[in-house]
Amino acid sequence: MxxxxxxxxxxxxxxxxxxxxxxxxxxxxxxxxxxxxxxxxxxxxxxxxxxxxxxxxxxxxxxxxxxxxxxxxxxxxxxxxxxxxxxxxxxxxxxxxxxxxxxxxxxxxxxxxxxxxxxxxxxxxxxxxxxxxxxxxxxxxxxxxxxxxxxxxxTQEKNSIQKDCVRTLYPCHHGSDVIKYCEKFGFKKFSDLIFVNEESWRPQEETRKEALYIWQQIKECVYKGVNKEGILPGGLNVSRRAAGINRKLLGDKIYKNIDEWFQLVVDAEENFTNINKWIACFALAVNEENASFGRIITAPTNGASGVIPAVLMYAQAFTPFTSEDDIARFLLVAGEIGTLFKKNATISAAMGGCQAEIGVSSAMAAAGLTEILGGNVGQVLMAAEIAMEHHLGLTCDPIKGLVQIPCIERNTMGAIKAITAANIALESDPDKARVSLDEVIQTMWETAQSMSDRFKETSEGGLAIAVNVPEC
Missing domain, CATH: 3.30.1330.90 (D-3-phosphoglycerate dehydrogenase; domain 3)
Structure with missing residues (x-):
């Protein structure tokens, strides 16, 4: 592999x-x-x-x-x-x-x-x-x-035609591999191991630069989303909501660019309700851009592209862990968790339902957040397991085949579950966990294989047929 x-x-x-x-x-x-x-x-x-x-x-x-x-x-x-x-x-x-x-x-x-x-x-x-x-x-x-x-x-002849597939120094194809290499070679942090493995593609400094580039793209996407009003294309007449939430949370404060806006977010009143609203705002902003053929960060898919941005924005705005190193480590760990699901299950809703998109992105975000909040390797893997465990069986049933209902709101839920999973893992002993990340990935794949095709991005089941939407 x-x-x-x-x-x-x-x-x-x-x-x-x-x-x-x-x-x-x-x-x-x-x-x-x-x-x-x-x-x-x-x-x-x-x-x-x-x-x-x-x-x-x-x-x-x-x-x-x-x-x-x-x-x-x-x-x-x-x-x-x-x-x-x-x-x-x-x-x-x-x-x-x-x-x-x-x-x-x-x-x-x-x-x-x-x-x-x-x-x-x-x-x-x-x-x-x-x-x-x-x-x-x-x-x-x-x-x-x-x-x-x-x-x-x-293609049928070649399972993957992506060009950047190589063998790393410490191949991590399962969560157990991560634990094995970290224990054997003394990696204190999950991200330390990933930094080394990414050298198979580029020097560590280039890896950091790429992570920070991704972060800048995330901020720009969110910024575009919170500054656009109107109706999403496609005929469902779905209204953009991120801009309204952003406006209500900032009140009469004025900003001229992305940096001024982000500083206002950081300085905004912090309470449980407001922070939850900001998390929803971040996720909605990204997925409203996605629904409009906008440029977004695929993580690991477009339908789930708002989860990781929302959780990383949360970490940058409302936790002390805001350094460039934290950003890089968050994204490296999140990305590596995504590779485990791709290699051992699927990240395709057409194969696994929405558990393969929102579920995987939530697991990725939970792991990344746990990493920068100080979690050990076991806790990082545990956070990913918790997040996916509570997305098992989630179907993909977009109304009219549009990535809007229920897709956009699901990103807000995936982000909240990721943060909750991280908090639970940080207060837990992973050695006492009864379910491992590898076991939940296998379970997710078995669930995917058992799921009716009606619920796998065909718009032939669930909300897609329960809601009567006239053709336009």
Missing amino acids: ESISVFEIIKVGIGPSSSHTMGPWNAATSFINLLKRERSVAEVKEVFLEFFGSLAKTGIGHGTDIAGMLGLNGENFKTIDTSKIDEKVEKIKTDQILSLGGEKEIPFVYGYHLILNMQKSLEFHPNGMIFRAVFEDGTELVQDYYSVGGGFIA
């Missing part, structure tokens, strides 16, 4: 879904690269893209079709001007022309070259898609891809 960098789990992304937006976008980019290796873009006459299973059933609400088109068009979700997405997509549909890889214009008719096949699922994974290029000489190149959660993609 190969190791995964924490920055493959916590990374810059784009809304509204890591598996349904970022995954197909990455697959389209990968297919363009495959074309260039096998032949050339100049030789392509037409390209066809067909989505299956969960990708098709909730594709419109998740922007799967948009991601496929923009990826084939040579756009990069890390750099694209998100305010121009609608304009770019409309141009492709209206002109019926795609600039393949940004290099060659080819005919592209939505509904003919791009199909959402809701009647069929591919066997390898419910998030399947097939790309087919037809060359000028009549030959074809066909490739299947699967979006396996968190923006990761795979």
Whole structure:
């Protein structure tokens, strides 16, 4: 089993879904690269893209079709001007022309070259898609891809085609590995071990810089979210709430930039009610941005992208643990916990329901918070176990396939559970715990396999059908 960098789990992304937006976008980019290796873009006459299973059933609400088109068009979700997405997509549909890889214009008719096949699922994974290029000489190149959660993609031939998978000095594939290496080599903190392992990808100083970059992106995303009013796109008429909460909590205080705003948050009146409201505000702000095709931090998925930002913002605003070192250690530990779930279970709602998204992100955040609040290695793992234990069985049933109801509010709940789990773990003796993190991960995976497909991001069960929402 190969190791995964924490920055493959916590990374810059784009809304509204890591598996349904970022995954197909990455697959389209990968297919363009495959074309260039096998032949050339100049030789392509037409390209066809067909989505299956969960990708098709909730594709419109998740922007799967948009991601496929923009990826084939040579756009990069890390750099694209998100305010121009609608304009770019409309141009492709209206002109019926795609600039393949940004290099060659080819005919592209939505509904003919791009199909959402809701009647069929591919066997390898419910998030399947097939790309087919037809060359000028009549030959074809066909490739299947699967979006396996968190923006990761795979093919049947190769389980993961992420480029940054290597073997670390102290491979941590289970919680028991973390305990073993920390005890054997004298690592006092969980994050000390991760700092060493991340050297397989970059020097420690670069790891710190990347963590601080992630933190800056988190703050900017939250700041955007708390300063936007209005209705979220998609037809559910969901109102943005973060801005209203932010305004009520700050009263008549005025700020001109992100730093002034954050200082006002830090200086705000601290009581149990207000702190809880701020945590909700932080999470709502991120996920309202996510629902609007905004740029967010995928951690470990987009649907759960508000949990870690909310908990880290809480730590920075309302605890004494606010140093840059604390930020780095929080994110390293959170990311490593995420890798354990990815390697031994799933972080895909289409495979495991919402327990694989909100549950995993809550476990990650709980571990990161416990780390910087002074928890030992056992307590950090215990916090992650507690947080996941109380998300087991959580279904994914988004209304109309949009990452809005119940997804946005679930991030606030996941954040609160993470903080509660950290507090419980810090007051507990992990040696007396009856359930280990490894056992709860295994249980989560078994629960995922037993869960009906109706509750796995298909919008065919739960709230998705219980609430009567007319089609727009």
